[in-house]
Amino acid sequence: KAGVTQTPRYLIKTRGQQVTLSCSPISGHRSVSWYQQTPGQGLQFLFEYFSETQRNKGNFPGRFSGRQFSNSRSEMNVSTLELGDSALYLCASSWEASGANVLTFGAGSRLTVL
Amino acid sequence: QKEVEQNSGPLSVPEGAIASLNCTYSDRVSQSFFWYRQYSGKSPELIMSIYSNGDKEDGRFTAQLNKASQYVSLLIRDSQPSDSATYLCAVNIYGQNFVFGPGTRLSVLP
Numbered sequence: 001k002a003g004v005t006q007t008p009r010y011l012i013k014t015r016g017q018q019v020t021l022s023c024s025p026i027s028g029h030r031s032v033s034w035y036q037q038t039p040g041q042g043l044q045f046l047f048e049y050f051s052e053t054q055r056n057k058g059n060f061p062g063r064f065s066g067r068q069f070s071n072s073r074s075e076m077n078v079s080t081l082e083l084g085d086s087a088l089y090l091c092a093s094s095w096e097a098s099g100a101n102v103l104t105f106g107a108g109s110r111l112t113v114l
Numbered sequence: 115q116k117e118v119e120q121n122s123g124p125l126s127v128p129e130g131a132i133a134s135l136n137c138t139y140s141d142r143v144s145q146s147f148f149w150y151r152q153y154s155g156k157s158p159e160l161i162m163s164i165y166s167n168g169d170k171e172d173g174r175f176t177a178q179l180n181k182a183s184q185y186v187s188l189l190i191r192d193s194q195p196s197d198s199a200t201y202l203c204a205v206n207i208y209g210q211n212f213v214f215g216p217g218t219r220l221s222v223l224p
Contacts, residue, residue, distance in 0.1 A: 033211060043158075043202065043214040056211040090157055092212075101146060103204070103212055105157040 002027065004093050004106035012112045018079040021109045025072050025093030031055075032074040033103065034066060037088040046089075049074050050096070078111075086113045116141045118205050118215035126221045133190040135218050137203030140184070147179055147186045148204040151197075152217065158202055162188065193222045 005024040013019050025032050033056075034046040045058035049068035066076040072093075078085055088110050092103040117140040127133045135149075146165055150158035162177040164170045164186065170177045176189040186205075190197055203215040 035214075042216040045211045045213070048211050055209070058211070088157075101206055101208060102148070102160060102163055104160070105150075108157050 004091055004104055006089075006091050006106035006109050008109060009107060010110050010112075012114060013081050014114050015081055015083060017081050018077060019081060019111060020075055020077045021089055021091075021111075023074045023076075023091030023093075023106060025074070025091075026095075026104060029093035029095050029104075030072055031094045031096055031101075032068055032072065033092045033094070034074070034076050035090045035092065036060075037090055037108075038086075043090070046076065081113045083113050086111060116144075116205070116213045118203055118213050120201075120203050120215035120218045122216055123219040124221050125218055126223060127193050129193060129195060129222055129224050131193050133193045133197065133220055133222070135188040135190070135201050135203075135220065137186045137188075137215055138184055139186070139203075139205045139213075141205065141207065141213075142181075142184065144181075144184075144205045144207055146206040146208070147177070148206070148212075149175075149177060149186075149188045150202040150204060150214075152200045152202060154199075161201075190220075193220075195222045195224050198222045 031050045033048040048056040068074045088108045092105045149162045152158040164177040174191045178187045200217040202217045206212045
């Protein structure tokens, strides 16, 4: 069973550029969540998509956006990059089951903004 | 604001000892509780999930949950150097996002 696949694994951008990250969940998982991880802030929740709808959203500016496709694959986009956006971006998928939801993480996309 | 708190560590234990990791959470209606392990440069991986009060054992790992005290812990018996990692506590309410603690860095000394 394939795990959660994130692409690209590493990328370097400059301030003001935009970036798109992709996440393919485990087959059968309909929920995809995105997290930003930095040494100072830990794992910060960005948003969650379930059946192509954004179900939950964290406290990030509008420069951070996402979407989910009918095959459950998800993308997140960060526009007008800032130095502080340098982080590990983690995608996690889950199979919905009330009271028994478990997140499985991908390997992450490490973004460096210069 | 839902919060999950952990001692940041580092927690150092000698090889073979018991490592005890603690976590408290603020939202009383939390339903599911998880411990993730994250090695440096890697993504978090699930170690244990626990949903009911009491203890749950899996090999060398035991998770303990006390909903009345809003407290969850992880015990690692016979700690090995390979257990050296950051341990993340996570809390979830169905239909809402997982909330992670800041993590406790564990160092097992040979």
